[in-house]
Every structure is written in C-alpha cells, then in structure tokens.
Amino acid sequence: MKAAFLIPLLLVAGVGLGGGTAFGVHQLLPSPATAATAPVKAAPVFVPTGKILAPLVSTTGRLSGYVSFEVQLETEESDAAFVTARLPLLLDAINMRTFRAPMASGPDGMLPDLAVFRKLVTASASEAFGMNKVRRVVIMQATPA
Template identity: 55%
Template structure:
C-alpha cells in the first residue's frame, strides 16, 4: 500500500514539474506559443520601411590596377522610414553624385574579362554614398535589384 501511494505521489509530482517547465518555456522564451510569434510579425510590419528607387545607375567597372573593363547598369532600391521617403527622393541627385565620385576609383570589375560587377562592393559603396547624401541612419538597407552590362 505504501509503495502504491509513493508511486502515485511521484507520478503527480513529475507531471506537475514537467507541466510547470513547459508552461515556463512558453511564457518566458516564446517556445511553441503562437502569440509571441504573431507579436514579432506585427512589430516587423510596423518597422518595415518604404523602398525608394534610385533609377538606373551607370557604373564603370574598374580593375584593381585602374584600367576600365566596361560599364554596368545597376538598379538600386533604398529602404527608408516612410516619413523619410520624400526627403530621400528630393535629395536623390546628391546620392547619384556621391556614387559617381566613388565608382571610378573603386575596383568593381570581377570575372576573367572584368565584365561582372562586384555586387557586394557596389552595395557598400552605395551605402557609404547614402550616408554622405542623406546623413547617418536614414537609409536602413541598400538592395541591388538588377545589374546588366552596358
């Protein structure tokens, strides 16, 4: 009789501890619960910005030794807060100027013939140019959406 009572008490204690642990994991860490994930998606939507196109950007593809390999036409989108979209659009000529002043001295020619642009290098160049043209923390992300030889 004592053995049976001990087993029942141990079973109830084990279920209580396991249930308590599961409940704590869901509440504290958001594991397995749908509500925290939905809240995270809601926050992402609120934080999502607006993409502002730069238009076509003609980029010289320069080798590391300074020789010109050719040109590429790039399509770029800038993610900004929705409230800053008008400001960025109005100052777009300053961004294009800053890009032009950097591209001719930045090696971006890749591939055996130099006709492949270094997209990551170009993205970083546009990001630095955007900081110069618009100020820090205005542009959240730079997306290179197209690259074609010109």
Template identity: 50%
Template sequence: MKKILFPLAVLIAGTGVGGGAALATRAILGPSHGKADAHETSVPDLTFVKAEKIVAPLVFGDGRLAGYVSFDVELQVSVDDGALVAARLPLLLHAINLRTYRTPLAAGPDGMLPDIGALRKVVMTAAPEAFGPGIVRRAAITRAEPS
C-alpha cells in the same frame, strides 16, 4: 506492477524537477519580454525608394577600366523620409559617381561581371553624404548588367 510504477514515478519526479527549475529561473531572471514584440513596436513603417539606371565604371583592382555597369538600387527608408530621399536622389548619384571610378567593381575573368557586394557598399557609403546619417537603412541592388 513494479515495472509500471517505477517509470511512472520517474516521469512525475522529472516533471516536478523541471517545473521547479523553470520557476526558479523565472524568479531569478525575471519575466521575459518577447524580442519580436519589442522589435515590432520600435520599428517605424519602412518603404523603398527606387533609383533607376545608374551607370558606373567597372574598374579592376589595378585601376584599369573593364567596362561599365548599369544598375538599379532600391533604398529602404522610413515612410517619413521617403519624400526627402526621392527629392535628393541626384545628390546620391553624384556621391556614387565620386566613388565608383576608384572602387574595384569588376569581377570575373574578363572583368565584365559587376561585384554586387561592392556596388551595395558604394551606395551605402554614398547615402549618408546625400541624405544624412541614419536615413538609409539598407540598399538592395535589384538589377545589374554590363553595358
């Protein structure tokens, strides 16, 4: 009988101590607000605006031309800004062209592989110039191939 009562008493005592600790923590820190709920209410509806067939030079780190890359990018923006971004895509292409010839984008032994991370960085640094700060949330390179 003692062999059964002792583990049962330990289980009950552990539950009491754990529950008391949880109540004390809640009393000290206050009620928690779910991060997912707060995040979902503050994020506006987002959409993607596609910019197709952008051609950029593949440049080595030393400035030599390795070839060209053709890539597509999709820009994540709020639904309210979608029309503005679509209308100003030529300004984005201009800003990208001003940066790509001096940015090392060539990767691989022969330089014919585009550095996707560098392409994305070029687009994200060009976006505020074309659309204003904070309009483009993310840039996704959806296709990149040497041309």
C-alpha cells in the same frame, strides 16, 4: 508550544517568499502599461533610384566596361520624401566613388562585384542623406552596358 511557534514562522516565510517572487516578476517582465506604450516600427518603404551607370574598374585601375544598376533604398515612410528629393546628391556621391572602386571581377573583368557596389552606395547614402536614413541598399538588377 512547538505548533504555536511554527505556524507564525511559516506565515512570515510564506509572505516573504511571495513578496520576493512578486518583486522579481515585476522587475523581469514589463507591465501592461509599458508594453502598450512600446513604439511600433514603421513599415519599410523602398525608394527607387532609377538606373545608375557605373564604370567597371579593375584592381590595376584599367577600365573594363560599364554596368547599369537598378537600386532601391529601404527607408522609413517618414523619410521617403526626404530621400526622394535628395536623390541627385546620392547619384553625385556614387559617381565620385565608382571610378576609384575596383568592381570588375571575372576572367574578362565584365562582372561587377555586387558587395563592393553595395558598400559604395551605402557610404554614398550616408553622405547624401545623413546617418541612419537608409536602412538597406537593395540591388535589383545589374546589366552590362
């Protein structure tokens, strides 16, 4: 009598455990159809801005000199033409910010603070192109002018 009761009980327990495991795996892992429809990230495109001439202003507001930057903007391929067409707006936004941003560093004030300039260009890019059009600002070169 004991064996007749134990076999159906083990069968029901096995089906319950197997079903619970299958449900848990289905919830945690994406199905192949979902994985196939996942969006593919577009390759980044770098848009050069050309030379940007900026004043080196100290924290006291004194003009130390000028520096020439070469900058590239990382964006998606679909936004590259939009960003390129609106580069004059970016340069205008940079010019309106640089005289207020203390970028001069070093003992003689002739070294630019690249972190300040990168933040300045990022804020200018958001103003000129809108939010999330430019992923990253890459400073290629900084040369005293």
